[in-house]
Every structure is written in C-alpha cells, then in structure tokens.
Amino acid sequence: MILTIARKEAREIWRDGRFRWGAVLVAGLLAVALISGWQNYSDISASHKAATEATWERWLDQGEKNPHSAAHYGVYAFKPMTPLSLVDQGVSAYTGVFTWLEAHNQNPFEYRPAQDGPALARFGQLTASTVLQLLVPLLIVLLGFSAITGEREAGTLRLLLGSGIRRGTIAGGKAAGLSLGLSALVVPAAAVGALALVLAADVEHGVSASRVVMLASSYLLYFGTVLGMTLAVSAWARSSRVALLSLIAIWIVNALLSPRLASDVARSLHPLPSAESFRTAINDELRNGIDGHSPQDVRQEALRDSVLAAHGVDSIPQLPVNYAGISLQASEEYANHVYDRHFGDLADRMRSQEAVHRTLGIVTPMLAVRSASMGLSGTDVFHHEHFVRAAEEHRRLIQRILNGDIEKNSRFGETYTVGPEVWSQVPAFTYEPPVLASVLSKEAPSFVILAAWLLLSGLAFGLGVHRVAPE
Amino acid sequence: MLARIVFHEWRVLRADRTLWLLLAVLVPLVAYAYANGAAWQSSQQEIVRQVLADDSTRLATLSAQLLAIESGEVAAPPAFQNPALPAPVGRSLGTRAAVLPPAPLAATSVGMGDLFPSYAVVSTVSGDPFLRTPSIENPLHLLAGRFDLAFVIVFLLPLFVLSIGYGLLSQEREDGTLALLLTQPLPSGTLVAGKLIARFVVLLGILIIATVLALLLGGAGNLLSWASAVGLWIAVVSAYTLFWLLVVALVNIRGRSSSENAMTLATVWLLLTIVLPAALNITASMRYPVPSRAEMIGVEREAAEEAQQQGATLLAAFYQDHPELAPDSVAAGPTSFSAQSWAVQEEVERVVAPVRARYDEQAASQRELLRRFRFLSPALMVQEALQDIAGTGDVRYGEFRAQVHALRAEFREFIGARIVRGDAFTSADVASIPAFAVDTSDGLDAGATSRVVVNLVGLLVLAMALAGLLMAQLPRVRMRVRA
Numbered sequence: 001m002i003l004t005i006a007r008k009e010a011r012e013i014w015r016d017g018r019f020r021w022g023a024v025l026v027a028g029l030l031a032v033a034l035i036s037g038w039q040n041y042s043d044i045s046a047s048h049k050a051a052t053e054a055t056w057e058r059w060l061d062q063g064e065k066n067p068h069s070a071a072h073y074g075v076y077a078f079k080p081m082t083p084l085s086l087v088d089q090g091v092s093a094y095t096g097v098f099t100w101l102e103a104h105n106q107n108p109f110e111y112r113p114a115q116d117g118p119a120l121a122r123f124g125q126l127t128a129s130t131v132l133q134l135l136v137p138l139l140i141v142l143l144g145f146s147a148i149t150g151e152r153e154a155g156t157l158r159l160l161l162g163s164g165i166r167r168g169t170i171a172g173g174k175a176a177g178l179s180l181g182l183s184a185l186v187v188p189a190a191a192v193g194a195l196a197l198v199l200a201a202d203v204e205h206g207v208s209a210s211r212v213v214m215l216a217s218s219y220l221l222y223f224g225t226v227l228g229m230t231l232a233v234s235a236w237a238r239s240s241r242v243a244l245l246s247l248i249a250i251w252i253v254n255a256l257l258s259p260r261l262a263s264d265v266a267r268s269l270h271p272l273p274s275a276e277s278f279r280t281a282i283n284d285e286l287r288n289g290i291d292g293h294s295p296q297d298v299r300q301e302a303l304r305d306s307v308l309a310a311h312g313v314d315s316i317p318q319l320p321v322n323y324a325g326i327s328l329q330a331s332e333e334y335a336n337h338v339y340d341r342h343f344g345d346l347a348d349r350m351r352s353q354e355a356v357h358r359t360l361g362i363v364t365p366m367l368a369v370r371s372a373s374m375g376l377s378g379t380d381v382f383h384h385e386h387f388v389r390a391a392e393e394h395r396r397l398i399q400r401i402l403n404g405d406i407e408k409n410s411r412f413g414e415t416y417t418v419g420p421e422v423w424s425q426v427p428a429f430t431y432e433p434p435v436l437a438s439v440l441s442k443e444a445p446s447f448v449i450l451a452a453w454l455l456l457s458g459l460a461f462g463l464g465v466h467r468v469a470p471e
Numbered sequence: 472m473l474a475r476i477v478f479h480e481w482r483v484l485r486a487d488r489t490l491w492l493l494l495a496v497l498v499p500l501v502a503y504a505y506a507n508g509a510a511w512q513s514s515q516q517e518i519v520r521q522v523l524a525d526d527s528t529r530l531a532t533l534s535a536q537l538l539a540i541e542s543g544e545v546a547a548p549p550a551f552q553n554p555a556l557p558a559p560v561g562r563s564l565g566t567r568a569a570v571l572p573p574a575p576l577a578a579t580s581v582g583m584g585d586l587f588p589s590y591a592v593v594s595t596v597s598g599d600p601f602l603r604t605p606s607i608e609n610p611l612h613l614l615a616g617r618f619d620l621a622f623v624i625v626f627l628l629p630l631f632v633l634s635i636g637y638g639l640l641s642q643e644r645e646d647g648t649l650a651l652l653l654t655q656p657l658p659s660g661t662l663v664a665g666k667l668i669a670r671f672v673v674l675l676g677i678l679i680i681a682t683v684l685a686l687l688l689g690g691a692g693n694l695l696s697w698a699s700a701v702g703l704w705i706a707v708v709s710a711y712t713l714f715w716l717l718v719v720a721l722v723n724i725r726g727r728s729s730s731e732n733a734m735t736l737a738t739v740w741l742l743l744t745i746v747l748p749a750a751l752n753i754t755a756s757m758r759y760p761v762p763s764r765a766e767m768i769g770v771e772r773e774a775a776e777e778a779q780q781q782g783a784t785l786l787a788a789f790y791q792d793h794p795e796l797a798p799d800s801v802a803a804g805p806t807s808f809s810a811q812s813w814a815v816q817e818e819v820e821r822v823v824a825p826v827r828a829r830y831d832e833q834a835a836s837q838r839e840l841l842r843r844f845r846f847l848s849p850a851l852m853v854q855e856a857l858q859d860i861a862g863t864g865d866v867r868y869g870e871f872r873a874q875v876h877a878l879r880a881e882f883r884e885f886i887g888a889r890i891v892r893g894d895a896f897t898s899a900d901v902a903s904i905p906a907f908a909v910d911t912s913d914g915l916d917a918g919a920t921s922r923v924v925v926n927l928v929g930l931l932v933l934a935m936a937l938a939g940l941l942m943a944q945l946p947r948v949r950m951r952v953r954a
Contacts, residue, residue, distance in 0.1 A: 044763050
C-alpha cells in the first residue's frame with residue numbers, strides 16, 4: 001500500500017509543471033555552480049602550486065649570504081585550494097591566501113580574495129552549497145506543503161481513511177513518494193558532483209571517498225529534515241495556506257536570518273581583539289617580557305651569563321660555538337612563546353565562535369549542515385587555522401636550522417656567508433591537511449544535531465498524521 | 472473615492488491586527504539592526520581616533536628625539552633606527568596615517584566596511600598599505616555579512632510587502648467580498664490603487680519613523696547637513712517598496728488563490744534577491760577572473776632580486792636622471808648604502824606597478840560589468856544606493872585607497888629625495904612630512920549623490936514599467952469573483 005501511495009505522489013510531482021520548472025532551474029544553477037567551482041579550484045590551485053615552486057626555487061638560488069640574511073629573505077607559504085571547494089567554498093574568499101615566513105615575525109595572512117571582488121559579491125556566490133542549503137529546501141517546501149492539508153481540503157483524506165488504510169501507511173507513503181520525486185533532482189545532481197570530484201580527485205589534498213560520502217550524507221540528513229518538517233507542518237496546519245506561510249517563515253529564519261544572528265551571538269560570547277590592540281599586546285610582550293618586567297636587555301644578559309656558565313668560560317669569544325646563533329635562536333623561541341599565547345588565544349576564540357555557529361544548529365538546522373559542509377569540504381575556519389599553524393611551524397623550523405648553522409659553523413664576529421648547501425638543508429614546505437578523523441570529531445555535533453532534527457521532524461509528522469481529522 | 476478606499480483599507484489593516492503585527496516585528500527589527508550598525512560605526516570611530524592619536528604621538532616623539540640629538544643631549548642611535556637619517560624615518564619613525572572616518576549614516580549599512588580598513592599607515596616599505604592593513608574578524612562572519620539596516624531593507628522589507636499583500640484581491644475573493652465590491656460603481660483600478668496606497672503608507676510610515684528615531688537616538692551627529700542623504704535614503708526605500716507592491720498587484724490580478732499568489736511571490740523574491748545576484752556574480756567572476764595575488768608576490772620578489780644585483784648601476788643611472796639629487800660628494804657609510812637600496816626599491820616599484828595595475832584593472836572590469844547588470848535586480852540597485860548613502864560602498868573605499876596611494880607616492884618622494892641627496896633629517900623637516908587631508912565634508916559628495924540618483928531612477932523606471940503593465944492589464948482582466 002505504501003508503495004501505491006508513494007508511486008501516486010511521485011507521479012503527481014513529476015506531472016506538476018511547477019516542480020519541473022523548479023527542478024530544471026535548480027539543476028541548471030547547480031551545474032553552473034559546479035562548473036565555476038571547478039574553474040575556480042583549478043585556477044587557484046595551479047597558480048598557488050606554481051607560486052610555491054617559484055618561492056622554493058628562489059630560496060635555493062638566493063646565492064651566498066649570511067644565514068640570518070636568508071632568514072630575513074624567507075619564503076612564502078601559499079594556501080592550497082581543496083578540490084571539495086567546488087561543492088562548498090566556505091570562508092575561502094574571506095581568508096588571506098598566503099603569508100611570508102621570515103625571521104622574528106609571525107606575519108598575518110594577506111589578501112582576502114573578497115577584497116578584490118565587488119560589493120555586490122556580498123550577496124553571496126553561487127556555489128553548489130548555496131543551491132543545496134537554500135534552494136533545494138524551498139523546492140521541498142513548495143512540493144510538500146499541501147501533502148496532507150491538500151488531501152483534507154479536497155475531501156480525499158476522508159476517502160483514504162474510510163478505505164481502511166492505516167494512518168502510518170499514509171504517512172510512510174507520502175514521505176516515500178516525495179523523496180522519490182525529489183530524487184529525480186538529487187540523484188543526477190549527486191552523480192554530476194561525484195563525477196566532478198572524480199575528475200578533481202587529488203589524494204595529496206586529503207580528498208577521500210569517505211569524505212565525499214560523509215558530505216553527501218550530511219546533505220541527505222538535511223533534506224530529510226526539511227522534508228519531515230514540511231510534512232509535519234502540513235499535517236498540523238489548519239489549511240494549505242497556513243502551512244505554506246509558516247513554512248516560508250521557517251525558511252526565512254533558517255536560511256536568511258540564522259547565519260547573521262549566529263554571528264552576532266558568537267561575536268558577543270567570544271569577542272575578538274582589534275587588530276591594533278592585538279599587535280600592541282604582542283609588541284609590548286616582546287619588548288618588556290611576558291611578565292612585563294623582563295625587558296629585552298635583561299633577558300639577553302641572563303642568556304649570556306647562563307651560556308658562559310654552561311661552557312665554563314668567561315667571555316663570548318672564548319665559547320666553542322658562535323653566540324650569535326644561540327642568541328638569535330633564544331629570541332626566536334621567546335617570540336614563539338609570545339606568538340603562541342596571542343595567536344593561540346585568537347585561534348581559540350575563532351574556534352569557539354565557530355562552535356557557537358555549529359551549536360546553534362539546534363535552533364536552525366541550516367547552521368548544522370553548513371558547518372558540516374564547510375568542514376568536510378575543507379573550507380572552514382578550522383582548516384584555515386590548521387594551515388596557518390603548519391606554515392608557522394615551518395617558519396620556526398627554518399629559523400632553527402639557520403640559527404643552528406650560525407651557532408655551529410661560524411665564529412663570533414666574523415663575516416660568515418654560506419650558499420645552497422645550507423639552503424637545501426631546509427626542507428621544502430609540504431602541507432598535510434587535517435585527517436578525516438579530526439574533522440569528524442569536530443563535526444560530530446553537527447551530525448548528531450541533524451540526526452536529532454530528522455528524528456524530531458519525522459516524529460512530529462507521524463504525530464500530526466495520527467491526530468489529523470478529515471474536514 | 473480613492474481616499475475612501477485607502478481609509479477603509481487602513482481600518483481593515485488595523486482591525487485584522489496586521490498593523491499591530493507589523494509594529495511589533497518591524498520596530499524591534501529596525502532597532503536591532505540599527506544598534507548593530509551603530510556598534511560597528513563607533514568601533515570604527517574609535518579606531519580612527521586611536522590611529523590619529525598614534526600618528527601625532529609618533530611625530531612628536533620623532534621631533535623630541537631629533538631636538539635631543541641636535542642639541543647634543545643624547546648620542547645618535549644605530550643607523551637603522553637613527554631619526555637623523557631619512558631612511559629609518561620613512562620606514563617607521565615618521566610614517567603617516569591616512570584615515571577614513573565613518574560617515575554619519577554609516578550605521579545604516581556596514582557594506583564593505585567589515586572587509587576594508589578605515590585607515591592605512593603610509594611608509595616607504597613596499598606593498599599596498601591599504602590592502603595590507605591587518606584586520607581581525609572571523610571569516611565566517613565576513614561570509615555571513617552583518618545584520619544591519621541595509622539587510623533589513625534589501626531582503627526583509629520585500630517579504631513584509633509580500634506578507635501584507637499576497638491576498639490583496641484573492642483574500643477578498645476567498646472571503647466572498649470581491650463580488651460585493653465589484654457591484655459598486657468603483658473602477659477596479661481605483662480599488663487596486665487604494666489598497667496599494669494604504670499598504671505603502673502603513674509600511675513605509677512605520678519603517679521611516681523607526682529609522683529616523685533610531686538615527687536621532689543613536690546620535691548619528693549633525694543630521695541637518697546630511698538631510699539630503701536621509702532624504703535620498705527615504706526615496707530609495709520608498710521606490711523599492713513601491714516596486715514590490717506593484718509586483719504584488721500584478722500577481723494578484725491573475726485571479727489565482729492566495730496560496731498560489733504566496734508561492735509565486737516567494738519565487739519572484741527568491742529569483743530577484745538571491746538567485747539573480749548570485750548568477751550575476753558568477754558571470755562576472757568567470758568573465759573577468761581576478762587571479763590569485765600569489766603570482767604578484769613572485770613578480771615582486773624577482774624584481775627585487777634583479778634590482779639588488781644591479782644596485783650600484785641603478786643608483787648611478789638614478790643620479791644621471793636626477794642630477795639635482797646627487798650629493799656633492801658621494802659619502803661613505805650608511806648614506807650611500809641607503810641611497811643604493813633606495814634606488815633598488817624604486818626599481819622594484821617601477822617593475823611591480825604594472826603587475827599590480829593588472830589586478831586592479833581586472834577587479835575594476837568585474838565591478839563595472841556587475842554595475843551595468845545591477846539594473847536587472849532592484850535588490851542590487853538598492854544595496855548599492857544604501858551603501859553609497861552610508862559611505863561604505865566599494866567606490867568610496869576605492870577612492871580612499873587611491874588617496875592612500877597618492878599620499879604614499881608623495882611620502883616616498885619626500886623621503887627618497889633626502890636619501891639620495893644624502894641629507895640628514897632634521898627637526899625642521901618634521902613639520903613638512905606629507906600629511907593626509909582627512910575628509911571632513913558635510914553631506915554626500917557629488918559622485919555618491921549621482922550614483923544614488925542613478926539607482927533611484929533605475930528603480931523608478933522598473934516601478935513605472937510594472938505600473939504600466941498593471942494599467943494595461945487591469946481593464947482587460949476579468950475579475951474572477953468566486954474562489
């Protein structure tokens with residue numbers, strides 16, 4: 001019986017001109033979004049790849065100089081684009097794309113691509129995620145808002161119930177039929193997406209089949225939730241009109257208001273420092289010490305005394321190693337400590353803000369699916385911070401190697417230059433994106449929230465169908 | 472007759488609680504959105520104040536240091552931080568701030584203000600001081616955009632119009648009153664016009680009073696000199712409301728049910744405010760893709776290296792081109808080193824400039840393309856107009872950026888001349904370091920005003936086209952009276 005109802009529902013949907021037009025529009029937009037996402041991905045990854053190679057070659061070819069001059073010359077780290085960005089570009093237009101790895105300073109990431117874009121771009125880019133998060137739900141609403149109210153208003157609900165069909169069967173049949181109708185849209189879209197990903201498949205950037213499957217399942221949970229909600233509202237509403245208006249209102253809150261409101265909540269719960277006070281705090285601590293009472297010269301003096309004591313000599317030229325290297329490395333390490341405190345705190349706050357968005361998925365499911373989608377696509381704040389961290393680790397490695405060379409291979413006060421033999425001791429910067437497990441452990445709440453939503457909306461639908469009375 | 476319909480509609484709106492519902496939702500919404508924008512505005516004011524304070528402290532310190540050195544009270548510090556040498560002054564000790572204070576109406580639309588800095592510190596250091604000014608904001612929040620008044624207008628106002636208008640005629644039909652109405656000696660045009668006017672007045676009245684109150688209570692400052700800007704704001708919002716009301720009327724005369732009308736209107740809204748802008752964006756970025764700035768860094772570094780290798784030659788060539796700047800005797804020590812590295816820097820600037828310009832041109836073409844197509848969607852026109860009124864649009868930031876670059880060029884010339892001449896930097900020079908002329912104009916500038924007016928005209932043309940369509944169709948429409 002369920003099958004009969006489902007078949008009837010699906011057939012009705014396919015025959016509905018509105019759905020056909022809507023589906024064609026959504027499918028067309030999805031196709032355009034995927035194509036442009038693909039273009040964007042391949043352009044950026046090609047240029048960043050070339051830039052990474054160029055910066056490395058320049059590092060090796062920099063000629064003879066003092067290792068510390070080379071440290072100041074430095075290299076650049078360019079953030080790679082992940083292939084799944086063709087599904088969800090996340091925050092990638094709003095984060096800097098490269099940083100300069102030089103001595104002494106942890107530099108901020110520069111050039112947010114959105115700064116090169118027009119103000120109108122703030123309306124939002126057309127990406128597959130926009131289509132999946134905003135448009136498909138609206139299509140589901142338009143498809144299903146009258147599923148139960150319509151039967152009641154047409155008087156067919158009385159017939160259905162009178163023919164002895166159980167209410168559970170009706171509910172199941174309706175849900176199955178609508179899903180079947182929708183699959184006419186979702187299945188080809190998923191196929192196109194999968195094909196695009198196969199083309200883009202790039203193991204080095206951590207895109208695995210399991211990531212794609214998880215991504216797809218987050219959207220399926222979301223669509224299920226929206227379908228459940230639509231049917232539930234249709235079962236509980238007085239009339240088709242009330243059902244439609246309520247569902248549009250829910251859509252507005254869910255799709256339009258929630259990201260902005262969640263930003264306000266996150267901002268007020270975990271405020272970020274201003275760029276000015278952030279810089280000033282770091283500079284103060286570098287100059288006057290983390291406790292505020294150990295200025296640079298005092299720290300230098302203490303270091304010198306301890307190094308001299310450790311080697312049992314009483315002046316710097318008597319040391320078997322070059323003190324300049326030791327002193328440079330010590331100041332690097334002190335600065336690293338300061339950076340870890342401040343950049344670490346900043347990253348923590350951003351992560352907390354991100355968690356606020358995710359947790360607010362309890363109120364509007366869009367926030368949960370958005371979080372899961374960006375996370376699995378590798379375009380969220382977490383992935384950006386992961387790259388920032390990796391680049392900084394590489395910067396520190398470069399300093400350790402170069403300062404170590406000064407310490408071991410040169411004499412205090414001499415003019416010391418080296419060449420490619422030392423530059424090549426620095427390994428090329430290779431980036432390992434976070435493994436799926438770490439993404440999943442972060443996004444587990446999103447999945448739990450989405451599953452709870454699905455369950456709840458299904459339950460609300462079931463209850464609604466059981467209490468609905470024919471007119 | 473029209474007045475009577477309007478009055479009757481007003482009574483209906485009051486009686487069926489629409490009016491109260493609107494008041495209860497719209498007023499808090501405006502208050503919240505405005506407070507949000509005002510918080511951003513005051514944070515920007517604070518930043519500008521801080522930057523200007525730092526700027527004068529920096530110059531005062533420089534002056535004091537120079538006087539102390541010149542009077543022999545203290546010994547000159549090492550060359551890289553010696554204020555008596557122009558190079559360190561240009562690099563850090565005497566840098567100048569450029570600021571863009573938020574306009575009085577900035578709180579109504581944050582616009583691009585969360586993405587672009589409201590200041591830049593100009594020095595001789597390479598790179599774009601505007602794009603490189605650090606800012607700290609969660610990218611997730613940049614992506615979402617602010618919940619400001621412009622958001623309420625562009626996205627939510629149409630939804631309010633649709634919610635009080637989707638049953639304009641269909642509701643009367645479903646209630647059985649349309650047949651009664653049409654038996655009266657009442658042209659259907661007058662009926663529709665009366666219904667539209669009542670809704671227009673109620674909705675806009677609430678919105679404008681709430682906004683003006685917010686502006687006054689929020690301390691937007693000297694509103695009188697900005698009266699024309701406030702007037703333009705009201706005109707743009709009115710035209711936008713009118714447009715949506717006419718859409719509502721056009722959908723209603725098709726004689727469908729209220730549900731169908733709601734569905735159609737929601738779709739139109741979705742197409743015009745979400746789908747079309749996104750589609751235009753994607754077209755513009757595919758047509759004029761702005762390549763990643765990563766390539767620029769490569770060019771910059773390569774130029775720097777080549778220039779460094781021929782540093783001495785460059786300096787000689789420089790003196791040949793500018794004999795007036797050549798020192799009497801080419802001094803040894805830090806001066807000649809500075810002069811050489813200055814010549815290198817100049818060369819790098821020269822090589823990199825066209826590359827940078829290419830990025831800017833590409834971005835400008837993209838912007839131009841979008842600006843041309845904005846007439847397709849009223850939402851795009853309104854967004855741009857509201858940003859121009861608030862002074863947070865990309866054009867104003869672009870102008871500020873150009874001013875920053877002009878100051879930078881002036882500053883580099885000022886410092887560079889002293890470096891290559893081998894002059895010392897003296898306390899008398901401090902006062903002549905190029906300074907930024909802060910924009911203190913009252914009211915919108917001519918460019919912004921004309922952009923707003925163009926958008927306003929665009930909106931009105933769209934509205935007039937709809938009105939024409941409505942008037943052409945009304946007499947021919949057979950009003951279905953039965954649901």
